[in-house]
Amino acid sequence: METRRLGRTGRDVGVVGLGAWQLGADWGDVDESDALGVLRAAVEGGVTFIDTADVYGDGRSERLVGQVLKSHEGLTVATKMGRRVDQAPENYTLENFRAWNDRSRQNLGVDTIDLVQLHCPPTPVYSNDAVFDALDSMVDEGRIAAYGVSVETCAEALTAIARPNVASVQIILNAFRLKPLDEVLPAAREAGVGIIARVPLASGLLSGKYDEHTTFSADDHRTYNRHGEAFDVGETFSGVDFATGLDAVRRLTPALSAGTTMAQFALRWILDQPGVSVVIPGARNPAQVTGNISAATLPPLTNDQLAVVRDTYDDLIRPQIHDRW
Numbered sequence: 001m002e003t004r005r006l007g008r009t010g011r012d013v014g015v016v017g018l019g020a021w022q023l024g025a026d027w028g029d030v031d032e033s034d035a036l037g038v039l040r041a042a043v044e045g046g047v048t049f050i051d052t053a054d055v056y057g058d059g060r061s062e063r064l065v066g067q068v069l070k071s072h073e074g075l076t077v078a079t080k081m082g083r084r085v086d087q088a089p090e091n092y093t094l095e096n097f098r099a100w101n102d103r104s105r106q107n108l109g110v111d112t113i114d115l116v117q118l119h120c121p122p123t124p125v126y127s128n129d130a131v132f133d134a135l136d137s138m139v140d141e142g143r144i145a146a147y148g149v150s151v152e153t154c155a156e157a158l159t160a161i162a163r164p165n166v167a168s169v170q171i172i173l174n175a176f177r178l179k180p181l182d183e184v185l186p187a188a189r190e191a192g193v194g195i196i197a198r199v200p201l202a203s204g205l206l207s208g209k210y211d212e213h214t215t216f217s218a219d220d221h222r223t224y225n226r227h228g229e230a231f232d233v234g235e236t237f238s239g240v241d242f243a244t245g246l247d248a249v250r251r252l253t254p255a256l257s258a259g260t261t262m263a264q265f266a267l268r269w270i271l272d273q274p275g276v277s278v279v280i281p282g283a284r285n286p287a288q289v290t291g292n293i294s295a296a297t298l299p300p301l302t303n304d305q306l307a308v309v310r311d312t313y314d315d316l317i318r319p320q321i322h323d324r325w
């Protein structure tokens with residue numbers, strides 16, 4: 001698989017990684033054998049970057065990733081911390097960081113975590129020097145090799161990129177979320193900060209497999225967070241109203257190359273954006289992983305295909321989305 005430098009981590013990773021939220025909770029039932037099958041399909045298919053978080057299934061995702069880490073060399077694992085407590089800026093202290101990090105290291109079975117990301121912290125956290133001094137201390141203590149941030153907004157990303165030791169920024173970037181192209185990707189490239197593109201399939205909308213009759217189980221955020229009831233609504237369908245998303249997918253469909261799925265088209269579009277280090281589609285079974293990995297070997301999209309994405313965004317999505325994140 002093509003590799004790219006993951007910003008200031010200094011590591012090279014395969015361009016298609018794996019998002020491991022599905023291996024924790026919030027996506028309906030993903031049993032242990034499917035979860036381990038997802039991880040196995042990923043590493044066997046050439047994935048070298050896995051994104052998890054301490055909060056996914058309250059540690060289940062980290063523990064499953066830890067099982068794979070025991071038997072595979074050359075993986076880069078990023079976890080996240082900060083969302084197991086109230087979302088108050090005063091909780092972002094060195095003492096808490098150490099405690100959260102001890103738990104994640106135990107779950108993952110490692111002494112040093114490759115990359116730890118603040119997990120969409122409250123906005124004032126990005127402007128607090130003490131937070132970043134504490135993260136520098138975590139590196140000095142050998143608990144983490146590098147740190148980054150997972151952000152909600154482009155403004156937060158730009159604040160983080162200006163910090164000298166932020167290695168990577170994780171941000172929603174997909175065919176329904178184009179705003180990071182304006183300023184965030186150019187700033188990250190200029191600063192040498194890695195970009196981890198999350199929610200690349202708009203929570204599955206950009207797989208093209210849903211229609212007006214699709215339902216999701218009660219314990220799936222696509223049921224219980226459709227209006228932001230549990231966390232930022234941007235994390236569910238990328239903040240796009242479901243019916244609008246279906247319309248937009250129908251407009252994209254004629255632009256697919258023969259033999260390419262909508263999911264592969266959507267992932268390829270992300271990989272073609274200058275400044276992207278790695279894309280992290282989530283998956284609930286091995287077949288999804290394998291399909292997603294093949295986006296890495298597709299040719300770049302044509303100008304006509306890129307124009308269809310842009311026009312669809314401008315006509316249908318931009319009015320709902322562009323000024324919000």
Ligand SMILES: NC(=O)c1ccc[n+]([C@@H]2O[C@H](COP(=O)([O-])OP(=O)(O)OC[C@H]3O[C@@H](n4cnc5c(N)ncnc54)[C@H](OP(=O)(O)O)[C@@H]3O)[C@@H](O)[C@H]2O)c1
Pocket residue numbers: 018019020021022027051052080119120150151170198199200201202203204205207209235263280281282283284287288289291292
């Ligand atoms: N705040 C944060 O930092 C944050 C927030 C969100 C996500 N993330 C990270 O980003 C990762 C990716 O985002 P995401 O998982 O939310 O959304 P996503 O990758 O946009 O969508 C994942 C969903 O797409 C569908 N899918 C995946 N591959 C497919 C394929 N080949 N064919 C058909 N359908 C396919 C599956 O839906 P079905 O379940 O319907 O099959 C899957 O559950 C997460 O796993 C997590 O690591 C981080």
